[in-house]
Amino acid sequence: MSGTGTLLEVSGISVTFDGFRAINNLSFSIGASELRAIIGPNGAGKTTFMDIVTGKTSPDEGSVLWGEMSQNLLRMNEAQIARVGIGRKFQRPTVFEDQSVAENLLMALKAARAPWRVLFWRPGAGDHARVEALAAQVGLGDALERKSGELSHGQKQWLEIGMLLAQEPKLLLVDEPAAGMTLAEREQTTALLVDLSKTRAVVVVEHDMEFVRRLNCKVTVLHEGSVLAEGSLDHVTANPKVIEVYLGR
Amino acid sequence: MAIKPGFLSKNPSVLVFLLVLAAFTLGVTLMSEAYGAGVVSTSFVKTLGKTLCLCLIAIAMDLIWGYTGILSLGHFAFFGLGGYMIGMWLMYARTREIVLGSQGALPPTPQELQDAIATQIFGVVGTSELPAIWSFAGSLPAQLALVVLVPGLLALIFGWLAFRSRVTGVYLSILTQAMTLALSLYLFQNESGLRGNNGLSGLQNIPGVAADQDHLSIWFLWASAGMLAAGYMLAAFVTSGKFGSVMRGIRDDEARVRFLGYSVESYKLFIFTLTAVIAAIAGALYYPQAGIINPGEMAPIASIYLAVWVAIGGRGRLYGAVVGAAFVSLVSTWFTGGRAPDLNLGFYTVKWVDWWQVLLGLSFVLVTLLAPKGLAGLVDLVQGLRHPNRGGDPMGPGDGSLREEEAVE
Numbered sequence: 036m037s038g039t040g041t042l043l044e045v046s047g048i049s050v051t052f053d054g055f056r057a058i059n060n061l062s063f064s065i066g067a068s069e070l071r072a073i074i075g076p077n078g079a080g081k082t083t084f085m086d087i088v089t090g091k092t093s094p095d096e097g098s099v100l101w102g103e104m105s106q107n108l109l110r111m112n113e114a115q116i117a118r119v120g121i122g123r124k125f126q127r128p129t130v131f132e133d134q135s136v137a138e139n140l141l142m143a144l145k146a147a148r149a150p151w152r153v154l155f156w157r158p159g160a161g162d163h164a165r166v167e168a169l170a171a172q173v174g175l176g177d178a179l180e181r182k183s184g185e186l187s188h189g190q191k192q193w194l195e196i197g198m199l200l201a202q203e204p205k206l207l208l209v210d211e212p213a214a215g216m217t218l219a220e221r222e223q224t225t226a227l228l229v230d231l232s233k234t235r236a237v238v239v240v241e242h243d244m245e246f247v248r249r250l251n252c253k254v255t256v257l258h259e260g261s262v263l264a265e266g267s268l269d270h271v272t273a274n275p276k277v278i279e280v281y282l283g284r
Numbered sequence: 285m286a287i288k289p290g291f292l293s294k295n296p297s298v299l300v301f302l303l304v305l306a307a308f309t310l311g312v313t314l315m316s317e318a319y320g321a322g323v324v325s326t327s328f329v330k331t332l333g334k335t336l337c338l339c340l341i342a343i344a345m346d347l348i349w350g351y352t353g354i355l356s357l358g359h360f361a362f363f364g365l366g367g368y369m370i371g372m373w374l375m376y377a378r379t380r381e382i383v384l385g386s387q388g389a390l391p392p393t394p395q396e397l398q399d400a401i402a403t404q405i406f407g408v409v410g411t412s413e414l415p416a417i418w419s420f421a422g423s424l425p426a427q428l429a430l431v432v433l434v435p436g437l438l439a440l441i442f443g444w445l446a447f448r449s450r451v452t453g454v455y456l457s458i459l460t461q462a463m464t465l466a467l468s469l470y471l472f473q474n475e476s477g478l479r480g481n482n483g484l485s486g487l488q489n490i491p492g493v494a495a496d497q498d499h500l501s502i503w504f505l506w507a508s509a510g511m512l513a514a515g516y517m518l519a520a521f522v523t524s525g526k527f528g529s530v531m532r533g534i535r536d537d538e539a540r541v542r543f544l545g546y547s548v549e550s551y552k553l554f555i556f557t558l559t560a561v562i563a564a565i566a567g568a569l570y571y572p573q574a575g576i577i578n579p580g581e582m583a584p585i586a587s588i589y590l591a592v593w594v595a596i597g598g599r600g601r602l603y604g605a606v607v608g609a610a611f612v613s614l615v616s617t618w619f620t621g622g623r624a625p626d627l628n629l630g631f632y633t634v635k636w637v638d639w640w641q642v643l644l645g646l647s648f649v650l651v652t653l654l655a656p657k658g659l660a661g662l663v664d665l666v667q668g669l670r671h672p673n674r675g676g677d678p679m680g681p682g683d684g685s686l687r688e689e690e691a692v693e
Contacts, residue, residue: 089543117545129540131533142529148545150554154527202544 048097070232122204132184342609350599353535358460366564367571415477439560483578598660
């Protein structure tokens with residue numbers, strides 16, 4: 036455990052797409068073992084924020100610092116950012132449909148990522164055990180050899196969560212995890228996210244208020260690319276500006 | 285390359301392929317004029333040997349296109365460069381033999397010898413100077429190293445520039461076409477030092493070897509078969525493990541691979557360079573059997589043919605590429621060799637020499653549209669391995685799961 040220090044520090048970022056200000060002077064920080072929900076109406080900049088942290092989009096101004104060494108994430112590419120320990124789950128399940136569940140998990144498993152090392156890497160007994168344990172954890176224990184394209188939507192979501200866990204990230208960015216899940220699966224997801232946040236930082240982007248309430252954590256409300264309010268769910272929902280943005284639409 | 289025990293049992297197609305290739309090579313040897321019944325003519329042995337080299341470059345194409353999803357239309361540039369590198373030694377050493385044989389009583393000084401060789405080789409383009417790039421042409425080990433180094437370095441530099449700027453898809457294909465066209469045009473110039481449009485010739489004569497063409501053709505067939513076997517095993521090794529998973533991942537969703545922490549650009553560069561080297565080795569074995577190489581061999585159309593072979597054979601699996609290259613190039617030889625009987629339609633006679641291209645183009649379109657798995661898809665049909673067609677939207681089976689409209693909202 037790296038303690039309670041700040042893990043990710045985003046300050047004053049702005050980004051403009053063709054004149055549209057998607058992110059406007061946004062600042063955000065999260066500790067090493069914290070659960071945080073980011074909510075906001077469509078177009079508030081939630082996904083763009085994730086794109087910036089994971090290196091997909093680079094901001095016009097501002098800084099993104101990572102870890103105790105305050106590494107500058109803006110100087111790194113997506114792969115390097117993933118290697119320092121930021122894992123991302125996309126809104127739509129993106130798994131490699133042409134490959135089996137086991138192959139998907141093996142690819143995600145924390146190990147050397149350089150081409151030469153990967154070329155000669157062969158899974159050992161420990162790796163197989165880890166893959167089986169992960170598959171069991173996400174309810175795919177008996178589907179290891181199935182092509183992931185054959186899985187149902189919900190199972191793909193779970194496989195992607197399994198891949199994320201296999202990476203052993205220090206920070207998880209989860210985009211609308213509950214989409215396409217049954218009520219029971221949602222409860223399972225909530226429990227998993229809460230559990231994970233005991234040992235690492237978890238950021239959940241969601242606009243399902245009911246789901247956020249179950250997470251029972253600090254909430255950041257985004258609106259038009261900047262932070263509108265921050266605090267407990269009850270605190271922010273009592274904020275008149277939040278009510279205007281959320282309920283006034 | 286270390287193959288652990290169990291490599292062949294995990295990749296049964298490799299074993300089958302090696303057995304078929306061995307049986308083929310043995311069969312041709314036993315029917316050849318040099319070692320057997322003499323049923324198969326020496327020129328046809330050469331055609332078969334060249335076909336094996338084309339199968340090897342098809343494997344390279346399958347690695348880069350079928351597995352990694354990069355449609356390179358420039359791999360024949362590497363093939364041709366490999367041919368040029370070995371051709372330089374063949375021509376230089378052979379000319380030296382001739383020059384030494386025609387000398388008088390006094391042995392020539394090294395300078396005289398080199399001038400005589402240069403005059404012999406470059407007289408046809410009007411100079412008698414040996415260009416600097418021929419510095420190592422007298423040494424077989426040096427030129428063999430250059431077979432790998434020159435195309436490998438070109439691929440490394442080109443790939444680094446292209447992949448670093450994240451050029452993908454059709455734009456990358458166009459860039460590779462431009463590369464092979466530029467190289468071909470450059471070599472057409474006499475100033476490039478490789479005899480311009482005359483190219484290098486007389487490559488079928490191997491210096492220092494007294495054997496006749498009947499025997500040489502069989503030896504080259506063996507060498508080509510051996511290299512094809514090695515290339516096939518290497519490709520099977522590369523694609524079998526996690527590296528293969530990453531390659532297919534890049535093909536299907538390269539952004540996702542990046543977010544897993546893999547540097548997609550390094551992988552692309554690695555595979556591009558590796559396949560360029562395989563292509564160059566194939567070329568170095570091909571041109572001594574063809575006897576002549578000129579810049580026309582690197583014309584853009586050659587690399588497009590390569591893509592057609594792999595598509596017709598079935599990309600994404602190694603034997604598909606081999607079957608496609610062998611089948612299409614042999615059928616092409618038959619049609620364009622004037623041996624195919626003309627088709628008399630009454631009002632018009634179809635001469636296959638002219639119409640073969642149309643037929644090939646049509647088959648390419650039909651295969652792409654109707655049988656994307658190509659000829660190798662027939663294997664699936666035989667094994668009953670038809671993949672389930674799930675149809676509809678991949679949403680969950682539970683009653684409570686959200687419908688697609690909600691999920692993508």
